[in-house]
Amino acid sequence: MPELPEMETYKNLLQLRVTGHKIVNVEVNREKSINTATKLFIDALNGNKIVDIQRRGKHLIFQLDTGKCLLLHLMLGGLMYIENDTDTISRTKQVIISFNSHKLVFIGLRLGYLHLLDDKQLKDELSDLGPEPLKEDFTLLLFEQLVDKKRGKLKTTLVNQEFIAGIGNCYSDEICYAAELLPSRTFDSLEHSEVQKLYNSIQSVLKEAIQLGGYIELPLFKEDKLTGGYNDHCKVYDREGEKCNRCGHPIKKEIISSRKCFFCTNCQF
């Protein structure tokens, strides 16, 4: 499901195609996806512009010229697509934001949402999120301080949004693999050098995934060749039984805290 690198990729691609374009029509086919009455939501967008797009954790924030914003969380299976006159997608569309020459459609929003908020509401909604792992202030020292208070499993803690924002089921496995650490290890069992390795792996895995466009398979628009480039680079996620990239042993799958978890028992310790 969309995690930090996927949302960052969406952000970068949407900046070029959505910001600055006048919204000429809005369609809401599923009221549960939004947080206001449909008419209110539509009126807040129609005729206005998205002036900026930011990412926080797995959220995207569409800043409107009116001062309000849209907070997006795709949750499980949520996707976006940009349609135009010659290219449409045959999926159920929960929300459609139309511009003059193209449409931004939201599909697969089940638990996902698009909330219309003012600054204060936005701040409140995001207040429980942990640090951004790729921001400069996320230093090794800060990570060591956060880790110091933790005793839980790497897997469970890495996907906890209050610990670090943006890491989900796929990248937590990939990060543990890159760090050569078993996801079932606990933080209080880590040597100092292992904490450092984990910190470096968080950075390198997320950065590489962003560079390659994340692992989501559906392109954002027809000519989009960036999105999904990381799919082939996943070393363990969803690769049960396949040979480990490093040592050739078969990748194992196990449920850890009711989540699918993939790792190599031979070269992760």
Place this chain on the structure above:
DNA sequence: AGGGCAACCCGGACGC
């Protein structure tokens, strides 16, 4: 604090 678990939600994949 951490682990376990149920509830939320429904499109789409899959089986017949």
Place this chain on the structure above:
DNA sequence: TGCGTCCGGGTTGCCC
């Protein structure tokens, strides 16, 4: 082709 069934999984909240 068509219909019914069931699964996935991030997040929240509750209990132990």
